[in-house]
Amino acid sequence: MDHTAYDAQAEHYDLLTAPMWSVLAPLLSTALRGLDPRHGPAADIGAGSGRGTALLARLHPHLEVIAVEPSASLRTALFTRVGGDVDLSRRVTVLADTAAGAVLPPRLSAVLLANAVSELSPRHRRDLWRTAAQRLAPGAPLVVNLGVPGGEPQTVVRVGRREYRNTGEAEPGEPGTVRWTITTEVRDGDTVVQRVVSRHVSWRLTTAELCRELAAAGFGVRRTGVVVVART
Known part of the structure; x- marks a missing residue:
């Protein structure tokens, strides 16, 4: 890890x-x-x-x-x-x-x-x-x-004037593993003011x-x- x-x-x-x-x-x-x-x-x-x-x-x-x-x-x-x-x-x-x-x-x-x-x-x-x-x-x-239970593929949270969106995408990795791509966007209205992409590997x-x-x-x-x- x-x-x-x-x-x-x-x-x-x-x-x-x-x-x-x-x-x-x-x-x-x-x-x-x-x-x-x-x-x-x-x-x-x-x-x-x-x-x-x-x-x-x-x-x-x-x-x-x-x-x-x-x-x-x-x-x-x-x-x-x-x-x-x-x-x-x-x-x-x-x-x-x-x-x-x-x-x-x-x-x-x-x-x-x-x-x-x-x-x-x-x-x-x-x-x-x-x-x-x-x-x-x-x-x-x-x-x-x-x-x-009921976990959604996207999480959206609002703090003050800004909205925070988190999305996870998974694909098969090495045997027994999953490769995750996590994208977080910070939005002010319709404008994306920050976008962070991270990747990590978890075990299936x-x-x-x-x-x-x-x-x-x-x-x-x-x-x-x-x-x-x-x-x-």
Whole structure:
């Protein structure tokens, strides 16, 4: 994974993922309900701009969260969200690591991968499932989503006088991968005042394949739409 792949998108990333999170956040909150902070911190793997991190912290007032994000540009937004909130800055620790390189606490109350699993190669996924199975408290959830219900190919958000449009196009890449071209346009009326094109590669993964991988790592798996919950 090229961890600079999000650099071009970083300026508008949090803004343009907000509509998706309005749909996804309630689903993830339901899947994570009942986690026990006495079992240890929760880990947000691929935390991005920190929306999942904040969601985890809101679930329980005493929950510590470890936010793992390898992209320096996305960590800028993550630190802005965490550092601008007194409560989050007390309870969230940010690790500038990959899922494979992060040193997690020996016991965890939950693991969340929100919109992040397709960034991991099959080998790195298997390593993460094995680590999670070893460190999650009995019955603690590993929550992963693949996609968002009703997700649109184009996202449009208005801020003040300007409109922000984000469009993603996918095509097959090397075996097992997808090549994405993300185009962001900033419009003032009918005039495009800024246009940013970025490209990155993700790994192809179906929900059925994800469930099989988790079961092979020793998890019991429950699927609800696009959200998969695995417990030891």
